[in-house]
Amino acid sequence: MNLLDDAVSRLERWRALDGLAEPLRKAAHTLVRPRLVRNALSGIPTGHPLHAVLTDIPIGAWSMAALLDGKSMLAPDDRGFEPAADLLVAAGLAAAVPTAAAGLNDWSDTYGPTERVGLVHAAVNTVALGLYAASLAARRAGRRPAGRALAFAGLGVLSVGGYLGGHLTYSKGVKVSHTAYHEGPLTWEDVMAEGELEGNAPKLVQHGEIPLLVMRDGGRIVALDNTCTHAGGPLNEGTFKDGCVTCPWHGSQFRLADGAPMLGPATAPQPSYEARVRDGRIEVRAKK
Incomplete structure (x- = not known):
């Protein structure tokens, strides 16, 4: 040193x-x-x-x-x-x-x-x-x-x-996106059964090394990286209102539909994934 x-x-x-x-x-x-x-x-x-x-x-x-x-x-x-x-x-x-x-x-x-x-x-x-x-x-x-x-x-x-x-x-990663190296699947991949979603409650799913937040929003299924881009907070433990999720750590707010930041301190958007249901299973892939 x-x-x-x-x-x-x-x-x-x-x-x-x-x-x-x-x-x-x-x-x-x-x-x-x-x-x-x-x-x-x-x-x-x-x-x-x-x-x-x-x-x-x-x-x-x-x-x-x-x-x-x-x-x-x-x-x-x-x-x-x-x-x-x-x-x-x-x-x-x-x-x-x-x-x-x-x-x-x-x-x-x-x-x-x-x-x-x-x-x-x-x-x-x-x-x-x-x-x-x-x-x-x-x-x-x-x-x-x-x-x-x-x-x-x-x-x-x-x-x-x-x-x-x-x-x-x-060295400390202040304002560095905590999802910078999270790369989701480029092709459709199975992550969970549709029946595991209960109403509009969020579901945390681990896909490889990436934690995913999966839930229903306005009648459709959405999937976001669960790690807050600002400081790595767990979004599934946050609050959900008006089509947005608020991180429990510092209050960063993201739109569920596409992960866009709606309230700081987060600046980088939350990685968002396409989601579909096939044969009773939920599949996701990175948005193109």
Whole structure:
């Protein structure tokens, strides 16, 4: 284990952070409770997590500002790069606001070690944001050397935040679809007897390595992957209403007819299968 891995491992075990996390989580859930807000910050309109997309904007803007600041330092008599550097710092600050909001939404549904790392990730990025705000203020006050120094410091702190963000995504799987490698049958395959379905009650069926949720919806039989794409919750233990299933873990809601996400935090659709009855047996296959 290298030094960075060891440091992150210590963060994951730092239980003192839990006392700070719980009130922040409650406040975040209150802020994102409206369906429109929850879905927008989760990324449902685009079909991809919003936070990961937005982070490219402030990181890109501030990185280019550092490049232009460096150029200005190498050629102090050429002040042509200064307005562009200032604009990029300001653009990064503006983009950081919705980026942070989307990140807060994602973090509010994490727990334990992931929650702790996410809290430090947010704190580090907040420090970076403060340094860039101070940099912009110094630039506008004519104190350009101080403005550049603050921006370089901000970029260094931002790099730490980026490392932690990468750990959350690639090591902890935050906002990664938990059905990414679930591949259903391409041809019709028998999964259960039709008589095993009782009214509109959900039935959990194991087909190979894939758990399937099979039930009647509006007179027809539907089949979804039972593993919630958001965090792996068991959909068969959720609630069913108005043609949708709500995950019992974090409240993600999917349409039974096609698995489309109707309420975040889930962004990826639930894998949905065609279903038919043949000789009293229910058969399913992946939708083409």
